[in-house]
Amino acid sequence: AKLWKNTAKKKKLPPGPKGFPIFGSLHLLGKLPHHDMHKLAQKYGPIVHMRLGLVPTVIVSSAEAAELFLKTHDLVFATRPPHEAAKYITWEQKNVTFSPYGAYWRDMRKMCSLELLSNAKISSFKAMRKEEIGLLIDFIQKAARERVVVDLSSMIMSVNWDMSCRMVFGKKYSDEEFDERGFKAVIEETLYLTATPNLADYIPFIAPLDLQGLTKRMKHVGKVFDDFFDKIIEEHIRSKDEHGKTKDFVDVMLSFMGSAESEYRIERPNIKALMLDMLVASMDTSATMVEWAMSELIKHPRVLKKVQKELQTVVGMERMVEESDLEMLQYLDMVVKETFRLHPAAPLLLPRAAMEDCTVNGFHIPKKSRIVVNVWAIGRDPNAWTDPEKFVPERFAENSIDLKGRDFELIPFGSGRRGCPGLQLGLILVKLVLAQLVHCFDWELPNGMLPTEMDMTEVFGLTTPRAKHLLATPTYRLRK
Numbered sequence: 001a002k003l004w005k006n007t008a009k010k011k012k013l014p015p016g017p018k019g020f021p022i023f024g025s026l027h028l029l030g031k032l033p034h035h036d037m038h039k040l041a042q043k044y045g046p047i048v049h050m051r052l053g054l055v056p057t058v059i060v061s062s063a064e065a066a067e068l069f070l071k072t073h074d075l076v077f078a079t080r081p082p083h084e085a086a087k088y089i090t091w092e093q094k095n096v097t098f099s100p101y102g103a104y105w106r107d108m109r110k111m112c113s114l115e116l117l118s119n120a121k122i123s124s125f126k127a128m129r130k131e132e133i134g135l136l137i138d139f140i141q142k143a144a145r146e147r148v149v150v151d152l153s154s155m156i157m158s159v160n161w162d163m164s165c166r167m168v169f170g171k172k173y174s175d176e177e178f179d180e181r182g183f184k185a186v187i188e189e190t191l192y193l194t195a196t197p198n199l200a201d202y203i204p205f206i207a208p209l210d211l212q213g214l215t216k217r218m219k220h221v222g223k224v225f226d227d228f229f230d231k232i233i234e235e236h237i238r239s240k241d242e243h244g245k246t247k248d249f250v251d252v253m254l255s256f257m258g259s260a261e262s263e264y265r266i267e268r269p270n271i272k273a274l275m276l277d278m279l280v281a282s283m284d285t286s287a288t289m290v291e292w293a294m295s296e297l298i299k300h301p302r303v304l305k306k307v308q309k310e311l312q313t314v315v316g317m318e319r320m321v322e323e324s325d326l327e328m329l330q331y332l333d334m335v336v337k338e339t340f341r342l343h344p345a346a347p348l349l350l351p352r353a354a355m356e357d358c359t360v361n362g363f364h365i366p367k368k369s370r371i372v373v374n375v376w377a378i379g380r381d382p383n384a385w386t387d388p389e390k391f392v393p394e395r396f397a398e399n400s401i402d403l404k405g406r407d408f409e410l411i412p413f414g415s416g417r418r419g420c421p422g423l424q425l426g427l428i429l430v431k432l433v434l435a436q437l438v439h440c441f442d443w444e445l446p447n448g449m450l451p452t453e454m455d456m457t458e459v460f461g462l463t464t465p466r467a468k469h470l471l472a473t474p475t476y477r478l479r480k
């Protein structure tokens, strides 16, 4: 009896809701799953077990617990779960983001970090970023002269889209060249499809029924990208020998095509999968962060003025911000951290999965469990932060908390083996656009709306942007 007791004790699952047969606790997750999971953590603790359909799922909601999963036991949780959307949209999960842990993922990730996201490669696009952000500022300056309201959300999305296109494909593409619905609509559909809880992921045997009609939509989106990327690859192969131009990501990847340097031959589908990864990962995350940072700054005029004052001192009023100014902008850095704390672009990171049974903090985590780290909840944890609901960038003046994956109170880019390889680039994109927008302009809400009346509702997706576009009226403030 004692022996039995011991094994029973060893297999103790983390606490959590019981759930129904087959469906488990799927009904507990609504339109904003990170909020619902936060409530579960408040009830059951920082490590919650719940069954979503047939899949055991572990929700991690404190800095200490996150460190156990992403650092202490990182290797056990370094894979991604199977994912219906990724199957149809990312060429059978051939991308880095969703590919299972193993030699293929390691090779592809190495290529990303060494060839595409290295400091040298990031620098090679500096002039391009300056040009695109210059166009954005010109456009807003015109609106300022005419005293018209600007749809900041759309503007931010567009400039990020253009910069990502030029970095990945080497040029901008217009909507019509892509699909009759246009880029943004298809990207939005993609993000929706990859993030929406799909019953087929949780109850695999019903997948063929396509109850939510998602498979049909995923196949369609997959085809749109496939055709578009084929066209781009063809264009690159034709213009291969053009000298003097900065090599874009497709050029770099094509130079690896067919090579047997790595264990896997890189062929077209692999390149296409990475093209999509790079495009979506760089565009949407950064845009979402700038959108939230601008929202918080307009909501908190005191903070906005302080950022502008710093810019005035470091940059002066005679010129625009340069990338080389960024490292001197300490208060801006705090504002960005505070925005990441309250509005992490990916509130649940990307799901991990357990490669084997593991014991974490005395709890049994069964093999194949899905691990969801709720960074949105960690950013609001009163054990880690004083007045967590308040937007106070100054809190970072008193500590050395960084967002690079070492301080588990703040891990918007994840951490460990599967942590974001685009962190450097992501931070540059966010800071540069943000700094420029507040250095060049003052911002006022339309129709005399008060900052306190701003609607800060979010919509859940692979990234979690504002539900309503941010609208504001600019006034130009530089002397040039």
Ligand code: HEM
Pocket: 096, 097, 098, 109, 112, 117, 277, 278, 279, 281, 282, 283, 285, 286, 289, 345, 346, 349, 350, 351, 412, 413, 414, 415, 416, 417, 418, 419, 420, 421, 422, 423, 425, 426, 427, 430
């Ligand atoms: C503000 C900008 C960004 C944010 C907030 C962000 C956030 C994240 C997060 C949360 C993950 C999952 C980490 C984990 O599972 O621990 C991730 C993974 C990833 N990110 Fe980013 N990211 C950003 C920018 C970028 C950029 C610019 C790129 C490249 C162009 C990029 C490429 C990737 C890739 C390839 C992965 C998958 C890594 C893997 O599974 O091995 N990200 N990112």
